[in-house]
Amino acid sequence: MNYEIILAGFGGQGILSAGRIISVSAILEGRNTTWFPSYGPEMRGGTANCHVIVSDDEIGSPIINNPDILIAMTLPALEKFEKVVRNTGFIIADSSLIEEERLKEAKSRVFPIKATQIAGEMGHKAYAMLIMIGKLIKETNIFKPETVEKALYEVLKQELHKLVPEEMAALSAGLEM
Amino acid sequence: MSEKVLIKGNEAIGEAAIRAGCRHYFGYPITPQNELTNYMSKYMPEAGGVFIQAESEIAAINMVYGAAGAGARAMTSSSSPGISLKQEGISYIAGAEIPAVVVNVMRCGPGLGGIMPAQSDYFQAVKGGGHGDYRNIALAPSNGQELYELTVKAFDLADKYRMLVMVMADGALGQMMENVEFRDREEPLIVEKPWAATGTGMKREKNSITSVYINPDELETVNNRLQAKYHEVEENEVMYEEINCEGADIVICAYGLAARLTRNVMKSASAEGIKVGLMRPITLWPFPKQAVGALAEKTDTVMSVELSAGQMVEDVRLAINGKVPVHFYGRTGGNIPTQDEILDKIKEVLGKEKK
Incomplete structure (x- = not known):
């Protein structure tokens, strides 16, 4: 198994944390992983992205040139990375923040998910990333859904642990899409 | 005991230093190594050690000189421009034959440059960034596990040869997270430092730590000893x-x-x-x-x-x-x-x- 994933959006959407949840889940299932954040001038203007690799093998560069999967949470994020997605890869895009018509222009296979809207209806917009991870698991079987629960307890601060059931409900919603 | 965790490279260095018995860390903030200084500020006191945010990089390296001269495992860390500021202290530490560890999470230069990753401090690290005929060992990890293991090794090499050891990371390795397995050493660490300035207790002759030798022949003798030691390191410690x-x-x-x-x-x-x-x-x-x-x-x-x-x-x-x-x-x-x-x-x- 070798998945190269770029998660991209605005600061505050939980992009970097979602990457950590994926990486920690990978470790919990005994795989190797790297998590490489944007830092420096790339972060100006509020954009945030991270490169996450999950592999059974030793991982070379942590920097992804051609992702298998792009999780795009904003239009600028889609525009920045859509052209480099592998031919065999796909994009999971938040279609409550990016117009569906625009998503049809992407050359890769696109799964439009109204993640932010649905997350808002479920209680908090921050759960949008869990919906996206749910969809990622559905399309790849990258790890077991229940592994994410363990990862959430590791990644989230103690005072947020009470939210794990709601986060897992969001993950389940993504698994259904 | 060993445990596998997802951790930033900078933090893996900090954890390695603490597990290697480093109880004296002196830092000054600079991107992209701040997570290391931050980690030490949190965990060094928990380990019963000393964390000081010095007033400058120059102060920090001289604090290392003092603590290591008293026999402690001591470390400082910085990134390229900050490492330049430390060069006087690094040369003094080499001259006084004090074991110390300096971490450089390299960023791009010259000058203040930028905060993105680089490997442009190679010359400075291996050709002598400070003055005089000296060498320091320079280790180049390439993943989180090596950041951990080579930082531990840096302390061991420093003590073995009474030399300064640099750990040469870069902004990308420092900022990224990776699965790292922390392994504690199998045998307890015992390092004898009879040369250290620890006080005589009225039981022995005074130890003197200095890099000042006004007499040319005396200084040449010191230089010859240093060169012999560097030759021994070249014979025994090459890794690739x-x-x-x-x-x-x-x-x-x-x-x-x-x-x-x-x-x-x-x-x-x-x-x-x-x-x-x-x-x-x-x-x-x-x-x-x-x-x-x-x-x-x-x-x-x-x-x-x-x-x-x-x-x-x-x-x-x-x-x-x-x-x-x-x-x-x-x-x-x-x-x-x-x-x-x-x-x-x-x-x-x-x-x-x-x-």
Whole structure:
């Protein structure tokens, strides 16, 4: 198994944390992983992205040139990375923040998910990333859904642990899409 | 005991230092190594150690001089411009033969430069950034696990040879997270430091720690002793990793992040029928001269890939000594070479048509 994933959006959407949840889940299932954040001038203007690799093998560069999967949470994020997605890869895009018509222009296979809207209806917009991870698991079987629960307890601060059931409900919603 | 965690490179260095018995850390903030200073501020007091945010980088290295002179395992860390400020202290520590660890999470230069990753402090680390005929051991980890293990080793080497050991990371290795397995040493650490300035207790002669020798013959004797020690390090402590070099179309010499990029290039080149080998120095000083020189028997072409304008390539050329051509590819300014760029350069060098 070798998945190269770029998660991209605005600061505050939980992009970097979602990457950590994926990486920690990978470790919990005994795989190797790297998590490489944007830092420096790339972060100006509020954009945030991270490169996450999950592999059974030793991982070379942590920097992804051609992702298998792009999780795009904003239009600028889609525009920045859509052209480099592998031919065999796909994009999971938040279609409550990016117009569906625009998503049809992407050359890769696109799964439009109204993640932010649905997350808002479920209680908090921050759960949008869990919906996206749910969809990622559905399309790849990258790890077991229940592994994410363990990862959430590791990644989230103690005072947020009470939210794990709601986060897992969001993950389940993504698994259904 | 061992445990596998997802941790930032900078934090893995901090955890390694604490587990290696370092109880004195002196830092001053600079990007992209701040997570290390931050980690120490949190966990050093928990470990019963001393964390001081010094008033400057210069103060921090001199605090290391003092603590290590009193026999403690002491460390400071910074990034390129901050490491430049420490050079006077580094030379003094070399002259006084004090074991110490300095971490450089390299960023791009010269000058204040930028905060993105680079490998452009190679010259400074291995050719003597400070004054005088001295050397320090320079270790070049290329992943989270090595950041951990080589930081532990840095303390052991420092004590073994009474030398300063630099850990040469870069902004990318420092900022990224990776699975790292913390392994505690199997045997308890016992380091005798009879030379340390710990007070005589009225039981022994005074120990003196100094780098001042006004008498030329006395100073030459010191220099001769240092050179003999450096020779011993060159004999005993060279570390490198060599992959698929025998019969390779081209061997890439690269360390740290550049070596990781090369691993990917090896795969993509192989798919196009080009056999790429990797020679990865783990000790930048002592440089693996013999192993690099022997590449001339294994391949017809060598290339150094660095996040610099070409620094390690000079040592590669010295080791190869004209036996086969040595090429170079690098990026500066905090840019990271892409795999495609490196592969294109390989094809250009090998005179093959670009796709």
